Amino acid sequence: MQASEFLERQRREIDERIAELRPLVEEYERLQAALAALTAPGRSPSTAKRVTKQRAAIRFRTSSKVQALSLVAQQPGITIPELAAETDITQNYLYKMLPALQREGHVAKRGRGWHVAGASIASDPVSIIERDEVWCPHHKRYHRPPVHS
Numbered sequence: 001m002q003a004s005e006f007l008e009r010q011r012r013e014i015d016e017r018i019a020e021l022r023p024l025v026e027e028y029e030r031l032q033a034a035l036a037a038l039t040a041p042g043r044s045p046s047t048a049k050r051v052t053k054q055r056a057a058i059r060f061r062t063s064s065k066v067q068a069l070s071l072v073a074q075q076p077g078i079t080i081p082e083l084a085a086e087t088d089i090t091q092n093y094l095y096k097m098l099p100a101l102q103r104e105g106h107v108a109k110r111g112r113g114w115h116v117a118g119a120s121i122a123s124d125p126v127s128i129i130e131r132d133e134v135w136c137p138h139h140k141r142y143h144r145p146p147v148h149s
Contacts, residue, residue, distance in 0.1 A: 064089050068097060069106060069116065077113030 067087050072078055080098065084091040098114055101107045108117045 064093065064097065065101065068094065069101070072107055072114050073116045076115045077110070079112050079114070083114075 064087075068083060068089065071083055071086060075082075080091055080094045083089065083094055089097075098107060098109070102109060102117075105117055108115050
């Protein structure tokens with residue numbers, strides 16, 4: 001068998017396999033769109049998928065949030081590198097978590113430092129668990145309940 005015959009046979013097999021898999025890929029995409037639409041009623045599938053990704057992106061471990069909030073309450077104006085040095089939380093994680101806590105109204109950034117935004121959180125950082133998150137025995141951790149709109 002010559003190289004050109006071998007290559008032609010390989011191309012044919014690949015084309016046949018692509019033709020065989022195309023309907024499965026299309027079905028997968030339809031199912032993904034349907035799942036996204038069911039996840040967020042009243043929204044288009046693309047919007048539902050984007051919102052779901054955004055929600056997933058801002059969930060952080062409760063213990064890390066409490067640890068960071070405790071230090072911010074004890075040392076107003078603390079910076080992210082200082083927080084990372086005093087905890088076992090990485091700077092990258094803190095650079096994502098603190099702005100999320102800021103959007104939730106728990107902390108505020110002034111200059112380079114972070115400050116507690118709510119007086120109740122300053123006295124008891126664990127209070128955010130009761131307000132924002134519930135214990136999930138299935139996942140064995142605290143997390144936010146699903147938002148149904």
